[in-house]
Amino acid sequence: MAIITISRQMGTGAYAMARELAKKLKYTLIDGPKIAELAHNYGLSGEILERVDEKPPAYITAEDRLQAANLSTMELILLDCARKGNVILYGRGAQYLLEGMRNVLRVRFIAPFDERVENFAEREWIDPDLARELIRKSDHQRGGFIHFYFDKDWQNPLEYDLVFNTSHLSKSAMVDSIVAAAKDQKLKDAEAEATALLDDIILRKRVEAELLKSGKIESLHFKIESLDGEICLSGHVHTEQEREQAVKIAAKVKGVSLVEDDLQVVNYKPHKE
Template sequence: MAIITISREMGTGAYAIAKELAKKLKYTLVDRVKIEELAPSYGLTTEILERVDEKPPSYRTAEDRLQAAYLSTMELILLESARKGNVILYGRGGQDLIEGLDNVVKVRFVAPFEDRVEKFAEREWIDPELARDLIRKSDHQLGGFIHFYFNRDWNDPLAYDIMFNTTRISQSAMIDCVMAAVKDPRLKESEEESMALLEDIILAKRVQVEILRSSSVRILQSRITAEDGVVTISGHVQSEEEIEEALRLARTVDGVADAESTLDVISFKPTKD
């Protein structure tokens, strides 16, 4: 069946809905708990996840690029989980990571701010003022992450297939609606083509991780795509040697048949703040 992605505002109760939906559909919920479970096999620790999870990366220094590599590695967990099928990708820009796939139901949960404050304060047994501050900061962080990293407005309704106001709709009704949506035969018809595209996305992400981990390639801005095992790297570097190294690294990744470059060399030195 279709892949489900969930975008949520803090305090909407989306997590409880996602867990129940996964149970009813017999789907795997790829949330923070699942990511932490799989992280060691990808070379990630809980401390690393805490630093990069849903936080926009920077690319100015070698340390910045390493943090970006960790984030891309975490994204591999989501992508390779999606490849197995029957999954719910919870947050973390899941729908943007698999952009272009047609067998996806993109769901968003929202609610009025004060309703979210009340629900969150009751659930966590905390002062409403503290709940209000935490939710405000969460909205800024999550919305900022999507805007910075994926260049998308988090609140754009056209980015989603279904939006629920959790104050107005019951949990059971929302679950029934999503369950009906994933069974749409049009999603099944596009599954084979979508899975082929997902393989290309995964391969490109693996190459991105290798390049970001390298201290010899300082790509200032890049876009990596893959098609039938051929990887194309575009963007800007600071020397011809870096282009050759980027291509060499790409060709070491399992599944890469060849690598091509449209990288441009520019003269750039970051200023000190």
């Protein structure tokens, strides 16, 4: 069956539905706790996850690049889980990580702001004013993460297959609708081609993470493409040494059989005001 991704606004009750959906489909829910459980296998601590999870990265300083590398590594957890199949990827821009895959069912939960505030305040036993502030911050942070990292608008309905307003339907009706959609034959027919595409996405993400972690590339102003184990690097670097290092690092990544070097050296010095 389909891989399911869930995008949600805080206070919609999406998490409870994701758990119920996983139970009905016998899927594994890849959420915050599950990512934290798997993180040590990828060299990520709980502190690192807290720092990068659904927060926009920057690429200016060495520390920024390390944060971006950690984010890429966290995304590898999602991708590796997706490769095993029968999963629900909860948040973290998973719908964009799996872009181009036709066996992915992309779901979003929304609700009016005031209703979300009321639901969240009641669930967490907190003051409504605090709930209002937390939800505003959550919307801003998650929307900013998607915009910065994927250059997408998370509110665009065309990015999803199913969008549910949780104030209008019962939880059981929404869950049953998603279960039915996940069993659609069109999604199943796309599984074979999706596996090969996912392998390419995973390899590309591994190369990206290694380049960021290396500390030898000042800025990733280039594109990484992957096809059947072959990596193509195109765009520009600042020095010949960076070009050589980028090719060398990419070639050492497990699964890479060939690196095509289309990088151009463009001398650049930051303007000092």
